[in-house]
Amino acid sequence: MSKIKTKILVVDDEINVGKSIRQAILSGDYKIDTALSGEEALTKDKKERYDVIITDLMMPGISGLDLLKTIRQERPEVIVILVTGYPTIKTAVQAIKIGAFDYIAKPFTPNELRSLLQRSIKLAGSSKDEKEEAFRPEMPSDLFIMKGHTWIRKERESLVTVGVVFDFLKPIEQISEIEIIDENKNIYQGEVCARIIDGDNNIHRIWAPVTGRVVRVNENLKDKTFLLKKDPYKKGWLIRIESTNLKEDLKNLSDSLEERSN
């Protein structure tokens, strides 16, 4: 049975960037279109009904966020990946809360985008195909979630423990390496705090759910990478952050109870 090509729309108001993104993900498995504005994207989507939309966040007219809202209203199953500049990361994090699959910060390597794309397609495919899940660890109720990505647990005051949610790890079959940010570094919500490199050499970026200073890294993960997926909410924790803006950061996160009910 010939595989149906995944239909992808790349939206960016800068033609060179759009072209580059297209080049980066060019593959026989995908049918890739490009659009130069939100308006054009909507018109094209009506015709083609894309599986994945990769859109720039900052665009004149209809912005990436508007596009996400409009399309997901009609078709909640569509995968939206946002491309964002560094100053608008906060907006991207908010977008995740309202349904974006993921985002990627400029500048990025083709590999990073490809990994992201593959993971999204895989996750979408898996939820379609495998109705029953063989293994799914229970998510504790005391967590705050960056949907589909990371969780935090408040340890005391502003100190939080950060980990990766199972949904993010599910499509990653083999974790060969985990790169974690150094201790004492400052990190902002939505920035990369760790990278997971899988067996296919795909790099999966993990977003920091809160702003703060990294005070501790789970050194165990360096040797025992499996812990991340096996016990994602306990021993598989990633880092501890002395958060500096927890109250504000929590606004962009969901409650784990709410998450479980979905």
Place this chain on the structure above:
Amino acid sequence: MEAKIKTFHKFLNLPLRAKLILSFSTVILFGGLLTLILGTKLEHKTIFDLAQAKVRHDLASAWMVYNDKLNHLKDIVRLNSTQEFLQHALKQNNHVLLQRHLDRVRINFGLDILTLTDTEGRVVFRSAQPEIWGDDQSGNPLVIKALAGNIVSGTQIVSRQELLKESQRLAEQSYLKFIPTPKASLRDKDYEENGMMLQAAAPLIDNSAQILGVIYTGILLNRNPEIVDRVKDVVFRGEKYKGREIGTVTIFQHDLRISTNVKDTSGHRSIGTRVSKEVHQAVLQEGKPWTNRAFVVNDWNITAYEAIKDISGKIIGILYVGMLEKPYIDLRNRVMLTFASMALLTVIILLIILFFITSTIIQPLKKMVLATTKIAQGDLDHRVDVTLEDETGKLAQSFNQMTKNLKSANEKLVHWGKTLEKRVEERTQELREMQDSMIQSEKLASLGKMAASIAHEINNPLTSILINTHLMLEKTEKKREGYENLSLIAEETSRCSEIIRDMLDFSRQSPPQKVYTDVNDTLIRTLQILENQATFQNIRIEKKLDNTLSPIELDQNKIKQVFWNLLLNASEAMLEGGTLILSSRYSPDKKNIEIDFSDTGIGIAKEHINKLFDPFFSTKTSGTGLGLAVSYGIINQHQGKITVVSDPGQGTTVTVSLPVPEKKQSVKETTCQK
């Protein structure tokens, strides 16, 4: 006029007390004097009017005595004229019989003469001198009236010649040599030889109503004190004043004293002296009664003179009554003295009262004047001591209050003056620091804006470069020519993106979210996180924290970030080991909390000190040079300060000052959980 105004001005310029006393004294003296003068005049007039009225009354009494004597003589002649045996003896010219009878009458009644004449007026018989008879007495006015059938009496001047006929004794008795009297009028002789007599005459009428003759009698007044002494006894009852007779009576023959009880200096009756010219003129010449003070012999008297007239109405002498003036003068003087002493006493008492009253006014005023002088000389501690509760007391109180206020105002002023310079210095320092801080903030803000816009504009091209480089790398085998170049491009592009990231980190300064925070606690928590790290292993940490610090509003996380940076910097300065002293304290002068981070590290070169807080300034090989710049920005957002003092080779002290708002000393809430 001008002189008067000048005097008035002089008066106005006198001291207050003198002015008051002078005014009052003038009024009192003027009043007293006026009263004294008027009183004296009135009293004088009253006393003397009274005295004169009395003396006039006394004169009238004297006349009664005088006339009584005349009537007595008249009665004697009337009685004898009707004696039948006397008429018979006259007819018979029986001298023996006449003598027997007339002598008896003359002696019994104390008469000086008693004589009978015939119808022709020839003397038939003289009782006092029987040897002489036959002479003619028809010239005698009394005899003439008696021959005409009348019984008459009166005062008569009798010549020496006639006196000699009547009696040798009478002539002698009448003779008086004048005693020189200073005020008397001039006379052409210096003696008197005639006499003055009280006489009475009556006709002898028989049964057939035929006049047989005349009987006449008389009493010589010269040297005869009977009448005057009688008047004195009746009127004055012999009263004396200081050894002198109060009342005196005199009978004058013309102006010569012939009978008197006025005594001369040797105590004798002053017969022979004469009346003053004034009285002579008024009474003898003009016939008017005269009443006045008069100098009689030795003393001033209040006197009354009235003329004595003979039967034909001719003025022949004066009847005088006098009272010593001295008792009245003394009385008047006594009254006046009493009056004057009372006035004087009143004045003295008034002056004393006035003195005290003015004292109560003037003493406080003087004190006040002294006080103003002292205050003018700068003695602001001087107080006016007035205890009275009147206007002066109130004035003194107000004055003291004023002085007090003046003093405190002055003290404030002096204090101000002293502190002003210090304040100006402090203020100048603050301004300088503020200016520096503003420049620093300005740098940070503009850099942030620039970084944001650069990041946005460069990101898109970088994205294209990075993607395409990677795509080319993927297509190029590692050993092929150009692979390394592409790798470098990719690497450097990533580095570009890193730089942009750091710039954006720095520009992303969100407003602080402040909560009540215990600074010590925040410091200790930050330290706890760092302590276990490798860089801290060789460092000894000393804590000198002031536990009494009150919590202040801070963005706890941002302050932690600052402490973190400073602790890390300190540890990195002491890679070979050392001591880190952390101390905190409250500075009441500056009203802030100060936290010191003192290390014994390598120190900072002088030329670097001023650049420490500049973005991207770093002496370390690693790091972006934004740590202190960001810390500076955070402390700046808290209106605080970071200062650095360093001694290269010895160590560095970084001080963070955070202001404590004055009215927020009390803690309302705190998010600190211990």
